[in-house]
Amino acid sequence: MPQVVFSLDSTKKFTEQAIVGHNRWHGDIPAQVQVKPGDSFRVHCREWFDGAIHNDDSAEDVLNAPLPAVHVLSGPIAVEGAQPGDLLIVDILDVGPIPQEDSGPLAGQGWGYTGVFATKNGGGFLTEWFPDAYKVVWDFMGGIATSRHVPGVSYTGIVHPGLMGTAPSGALLAKWNAREQALIDTDPDRVPPLALPPLPDSAVLGSLTGADFDRVAAEAARTAPPRENGGNQDIKNFTKGTRVFYPVFVDGAKLSMGDLHFSQGDGEITFCGAIEMGGFMDLHVDLIKGGMETYGVSENAIFMPGNVDPLYSQWLAFSGTSVTLDGVQHYLDSHLSYQRACLHAIDYLQKFGYSAIQAYMILGSAPIEGRLSGVVDIPNSCSTVYLPTAIFDIDVRPSASGPAQVEQGMSVPTASF
Structure with missing residues (x-):
């Protein structure tokens, strides 16, 4: 096992650890650890809600989840010699649930969860159809996930970090805040909001204190969206064996990571839509000096995905076009066409006895493939959702005998304001 450079004690909260990470992006958050190019090391990662979601049959914890506190990230980790303009090479050597802990109260200790936020709390990709809070708990055994809340499905995890990236420069951070605030200003009262501005409330900023803490908390970007630094x-293909090339914007690069997933479908369409967990990552780092200029990577990482995906050979694919349910035509709107494809898959699975929310949870957590199948044929874009048939205990293919029925048990826990 590589040396653990960022360790976490499962019995303590994120802010009570020997090394405290962070939950905002800012270049002035001090590095907690330093490594060298060529080093291999292990990082422990806390589940993104720091244990606020429980292994039970209630969705009240998702409804009342501490959203200002996410994501709890391990880092920053400084890489010796990294300078702005370099490319940071990060190899994911291994990633998995909390080591040697196959049972316990934290997600990652033998279990994980998938959630849907209420619309007021950010909703999800299909929040117009699923406006309340929902939760599904998954049990892990031998790399397979099953759930008491979604019967008749099991699938191999594609374990990966949902979030990893380098720290932004001051100029890049200012660009983020300006453009996102401009978007918010177009509809400031929208529910859910169009973007999340800096929020000092619940900010965790590593070892910063006093006036420095107050300044950074007022400026630092929230971790919810992807941006030029990765994030x-x-x-879902950021699996074991992946090599990522991150742009470096500050001295030391200041790499951070977290939000581990046991499994996820393309798009993470339920928002809290993967199977969330805490765990570990084994990483190797190196540098390409001046790599951003050399390879034309001015922003956004490039990566070589790992090759440990589960092998599914049969798929049932659903397509959608950029027309709303009430017949309004949109121009090449791939977001809308993917939404329609997902809704078609949900309609289909209900014919086999699944509830709509159970079908939605399957699409968020199972290793579905989402594809932009056509983006040029005006006015309709075409998106497709590929659902692996082998994850079901029953045969979900169309046949003359009609749809088999899944044997229902416990329903999906739901909560609303």
Whole structure:
């Protein structure tokens, strides 16, 4: 096992650890650890809500989740010699649930969860159809996830970090805040909001204190969206064996990571839509000096995905176009067409006895493939959702005998304001 450079004690809260991480992006958050190019090391990662979500049959914890406190990230980790303009090479050597802890109260200790936020708390990709809070708990055994809340499905995890990235420069941070505030100003009272501005409330900023803490807390960017530094990209193929090339914007690069997922479908469409957990990452780092200029990577990481995806050979694919349910035509709107494809898959799975929310949870957490199948044929874009048929205990393919029925048990926990 590589040396643990960022350790976490599962019995303590994120802010009570020997090394305290952070939950905002800012270049002035001090590095907690330093490594060298060529080093391999292990990082422990806390579940993104720091244990606020429980292994039970209630969705009240998702409804009342401490959203200003996320994501709790391990880092920053400084890489010796990294300078702005370099490319930071990060190899994911291994990633998994909390080591040697296969049972316990924290997600990652033998279990994880998928959630849908209420619309007031940010909703999800299909919040117009699922406006309340929902939660599904998944049990892990031998790399397979099953759930008492969604019967008749099981799938192999594609374990990956939902969030990893480097620290922004002051200029880049100012750009983020300006453009996101301009978007908010177009509809400041929208629910859910169009973006999340800096928020000092619940900010965790590593070792910063006093006036420095107050200044950074007022400026630091929230971790919810992906940006030029990587961040919360939720790419399910960031698995073991992945190599990522991150742009470096500050001295030391200041790499951070967290929000581990046991499994996820393309798009993480339920928002809290992967199977969330805490765990560990084994990483190797190196540098390409001046790599941003050399390879034309002025922003946004490039990566070589790992090759440990589960092998599914049969798929049932659903397509959608950029027309709303009430017949309004949009021009090449791939967001809308993917939404329609997902809704078609949900309609289909209900014919086999699943509730709509159970079907939605499957699409968020199972290793579905989402594709932009057509983006040029005006006025309709075409998006497709590929659902692996082998994850179901029953045969979900169309046949002359009609749809088999899944045997229902416990329903999905729901809560509303």
